[in-house]
Amino acid sequence: MSTPTNTHDRDAAVRALLVDTVAHTPRRRRRWRLPTIAGAVVCVLGGAAAGGAITAAANPDPAAIAAQNRAALVVGGAGPSYLEVVGTPVGRVGSANETITVGRAPSGADTFTWVATCRTGGDLTERRSGVIRSTASCEAGSTTSDAYPAKAIAGREIRIEADRDLDWTLSYGWLRTPPMPGASAAQEQAMDDGIVTRSEYLAAFDRFQGCMTARGESLGRIPTSSLFVSYGASDEYALDWCIASEFDAVDTAWQVEHPAPSGADEGTWGSQPYDPAADPRYAG
Amino acid sequence: MEPIGPTRTLQGMRDEPDSGDWAMALEGDGEAFGRVFDRHRHRVQRHCMRLVPADTDAADSVAIVFLETWRNRARVRLVDGSLLPWLLVTATNVARNQTRAARRYRAALDRLPPPEDVPDHAERDEDGDAVRALRRLGRNDQEIITLSVLEGYSEREIADALGIAPGTVKSRLSRARARLAAHLTTPVISTSAVDRNGVRS
Numbered sequence: 017m018s019t020p021t022n023t024h025d026r027d028a029a030v031r032a033l034l035v036d037t038v039a040h041t042p043r044r045r046r047r048w049r050l051p052t053i054a055g056a057v058v059c060v061l062g063g064a065a066a067g068g069a070i071t072a073a074a075n076p077d078p079a080a081i082a083a084q085n086r087a088a089l090v091v092g093g094a095g096p097s098y099l100e101v102v103g104t105p106v107g108r109v110g111s112a113n114e115t116i117t118v119g120r121a122p123s124g125a126d127t128f129t130w131v132a133t134c135r136t137g138g139d140l141t142e143r144r145s146g147v148i149r150s151t152a153s154c155e156a157g158s159t160t161s162d163a164y165p166a167k168a169i170a171g172r173e174i175r176i177e178a179d180r181d182l183d184w185t186l187s188y189g190w191l192r193t194p195p196m197p198g199a200s201a202a203q204e205q206a207m208d209d210g211i212v213t214r215s216e217y218l219a220a221f222d223r224f225q226g227c228m229t230a231r232g233e234s235l236g237r238i239p240t241s242s243l244f245v246s247y248g249a250s251d252e253y254a255l256d257w258c259i260a261s262e263f264d265a266v267d268t269a270w271q272v273e274h275p276a277p278s279g280a281d282e283g284t285w286g287s288q289p290y291d292p293a294a295d296p297r298y299a300g
Numbered sequence: 301m302e303p304i305g306p307t308r309t310l311q312g313m314r315d316e317p318d319s320g321d322w323a324m325a326l327e328g329d330g331e332a333f334g335r336v337f338d339r340h341r342h343r344v345q346r347h348c349m350r351l352v353p354a355d356t357d358a359a360d361s362v363a364i365v366f367l368e369t370w371r372n373r374a375r376v377r378l379v380d381g382s383l384l385p386w387l388l389v390t391a392t393n394v395a396r397n398q399t400r401a402a403r404r405y406r407a408a409l410d411r412l413p414p415p416e417d418v419p420d421h422a423e424r425d426e427d428g429d430a431v432r433a434l435r436r437l438g439r440n441d442q443e444i445i446t447l448s449v450l451e452g453y454s455e456r457e458i459a460d461a462l463g464i465a466p467g468t469v470k471s472r473l474s475r476a477r478a479r480l481a482a483h484l485t486t487p488v489i490s491t492s493a494v495d496r497n498g499v500r501s
Contacts, residue, residue: 027341029412030363093378142434145320167378168323210404249488265371273407283380297407 021182038274083185090187094129094161098194098253105189109135109264110180116174116188121166125190128169128177131161138182143175154182166190194253197261204265213300214267214292220266221245227258239286243274245284317381324373326373336383344387347446350431351395360402361408365391369404377463385447385461392442395468433483448473449480 087107092099102125118128132140134154142150142162152160162174178184199207202223206216218240225235231254235247249255259267273293277288292299318339324332341362348361369383369388379385379399409477432446447453447461455473459466 024358030341031337032365033363033408033412034335035330036364037327037330038333039328041328041370082365096426146322147320149324159450162327168319168326205396207404210406210408227411265453 031055034170037272040275042267043212063223067212078111079109079185080107083109083187087187090127090133091189091191092129094131095127095132095163095191096256098256099127099191100194102190102192105187107185107187109183109185111183111195112178114176114178114186115183116186118169118172118174121170122190124192126166126193127163127191128166128188129161129163129191130188131159132176133157133185133187135183135185136181138179140182140184141177143177144169144266145172146175152182163175163191178182196257199265200261203262206266212266212273213297214290215300217266217270218245220263224258224261224263227262230252231258239243241290242286243288243290244276270298306447310358319378319381322376322378322383325370333366333370337479340384340387341366344391347388347391347450348395350450351392351435351442351497352398359389360405361394361398363412364394364402364405365407367408371404371496379453379460379462385451386458387447388451389443389461391438392446396439396442410446429484430480433480436475436483439480440472444469444473444476445480446449449477 024181039240086103088101090107091105092101103122116130117273121128132154134140134156137156138154140152140154140160141148144164150160150162164174176184176186200223202222206212206220212220221238221240225238228235231251233249233251233254235249237246238247309378321329321332321335325336344365345362348365352361365387372390376383376386376501421435433448434442435443443462444458447458448455452458452463456465458469462469464472
């Protein structure tokens, strides 16, 4: 039978594997995007008019009225442009600490987001359930924001702790993500043996390009000789749709097994050399 | 602000809510997922030991359950803030497809320290006839019996965990119980080897 020691070692190693897996699950890296804001602007018109009227009746402060009038635009612009604002976001001005009481998620909403624009500089700390979730140094005119899955935050509170003399404009509200596909059979097959080879990575990217072309949005000529491919598109919904269908899991697995060289960032993404001879396990 | 307290009591155990840690994990906080592992690994391990075939590497099962949960994170359903029902359902499915699931994570599992010894057959049989009968059920039956009979979840909670209507839970549970009872009264045909002297290996 096992000893307590090797059981403990195994559990600790599994835990470390899980922590590492989550921490290194890459966010999708793209070189550029051209967001379209027409949808968000349309959403603003109705919500802002109603919100502004309510705020004006209760508080004649012009800054407060402006905050409410801009809330839908700010909330709608906090994520990918295809996210749809649900309901009427809140916009308010204030200083020091603030608590956001999050109600029930409206029908169809899957994300709650808040955006703070600092009117004067200082430090902001975000707490959820009493636990510090993030801290930020916020310069005058800059913004900081966060987003939660609806299921994780509905009916709870978010505490924003700010320096006493920090003035802010806070916007928050609900968003809805249009439907996204699951992984295609080809992408599932590439993941099946737990190893994504170079040829599987490039084949998945090829299918991703084909998906974009089929939706009328070409990625253009993308070099595929570097360690990671770098790409962008103006239609964010098509981009995220095709990534989910053809590339997301494969790209994630490839990036997990091939950590980015130090110094790699958005500007240099796609220019790291790939040496098959130094990568025999995955070069096939 | 006060921390959120425990949300449910189940078989004398209090489950810490996972929703905060799960939300943080989704934002890339690995330690948050580590805390979920700390809370539930023993329950998941116990369930895996019930269902994983004796000839497979049971030591990998717990890791695979959590890795599969992360891989399918977009589809995860929390029940009253707890990830445990989802983990148990995932464990049920991993146990049925252990070899295939392990292939997916082979590279990562190979880097772990050697697993502890697999308990011998006698130790695995301590669960008794009911668990042996459970192993013979189909996947849907195993899922619902696990959550209802073994773990004590309500029909509403099971409906949330499986993403089905409460009425469906009731009818599916009724059929699963009937099949479990039938297996309990049906002798299990042993597949262990018997040598020429009649001694089981």
